[in-house]
Amino acid sequence: NAGVTQTPKFRVLKTGQSMTLLCAQDMNHEYMYWYRQDPGMGLRLIHYSVGEGTTAKGEVPDGYNVSRLKKQNFLLGLESAAPSQTSVYFCASTRREGHYGYTFGSGTRLTVV
Amino acid sequence: KQEVTQIPAALSVPEGENLVLNCSFTDSAIYNLQWFRQDPGKGLTSLLLIQSSQREQTSGRLNASLDKSSGRSTLYIAASQPGDSATYLCAVAPNFGNEKLTFGTGTRLTIIP
Numbered sequence: 001n002a003g004v005t006q007t008p009k010f011r012v013l014k015t016g017q018s019m020t021l022l023c024a025q026d027m028n029h030e031y032m033y034w035y036r037q038d039p040g041m042g043l044r045l046i047h048y049s050v051g052e053g054t055t056a057k058g059e060v061p062d063g064y065n066v067s068r069l070k071k072q073n074f075l076l077g078l079e080s081a082a083p084s085q086t087s088v089y090f091c092a093s094t095r096r097e098g099h100y101g102y103t104f105g106s107g108t109r110l111t112v113v
Numbered sequence: 114k115q116e117v118t119q120i121p122a123a124l125s126v127p128e129g130e131n132l133v134l135n136c137s138f139t140d141s142a143i144y145n146l147q148w149f150r151q152d153p154g155k156g157l158t159s160l161l162l163i164q165s166s167q168r169e170q171t172s173g174r175l176n177a178s179l180d181k182s183s184g185r186s187t188l189y190i191a192a193s194q195p196g197d198s199a200t201y202l203c204a205v206a207p208n209f210g211n212e213k214l215t216f217g218t219g220t221r222l223t224i225i226p
Contacts, residue, residue, distance in 0.1 A: 040218075042219070048213065090157065092157075097213075101147050104156045105156055107156045
């Protein structure tokens with residue numbers, strides 16, 4: 001009954017460092033998404049995937065890369081972290097886009113100093 | 114481009130009262146609308162999913178309605194409890210093209226004991 005699991009839950013990075021956020025879902029969902037949530041900005045889509053081996057850009061993709069090598073995992077990478085990337089990151093998945101509801105992970109709080 | 118608005122941004126009500134949260138969207142070409150709850154520092158928990166062909170959905174003390182033609186949805190909470198305090202978000206899924214889930218910025222609800 002895990003649903004969507006995100007690791008790590010918290011992280012502090014120095015400017016210029018790199019890191020990878022992992023999202024894992026056990027519901028056999030085809031579609032997966034990465035969002036960031038900032039005060040006053042709401043949830044904004046970074047990248048998404050419509051199936052294993054696919055990725056696509058969302059609303060705010062700059063500075064991020066993603067990979068979906070396995071259906072159950074969706075990785076979000078920051079190659080050279082910047083203070084503007086300080087945010088809370090959420091992963092979500094759905095069985096079929098627009099037809100079913102979305103399930104969200106509990107989030108990763110990232111601070112870039 | 115779809116725009117989703119939630120007014121008010123914050124609401125405080127005494128425990129025990131019934132209350133209504135509002136969600137408005139500009140494009141009626143939607144597939145479904147989903148209500149979420151977000152506790153401080155936590156992820157999004159799905160509350161109710163209403164398909165475009167439905168008028169309402171109920172779960173316990175929660176009732177969500179959808180009027181697609183007028184671009185409005187409401188979340189009714191009966192007999193409010195302090196544990197209902199959270200931010201409530203609505204999200205609209207489009208029924209065409211490459212448009213993605215669009216979120217409102219949320220209503221922060223506080224139930225006063």
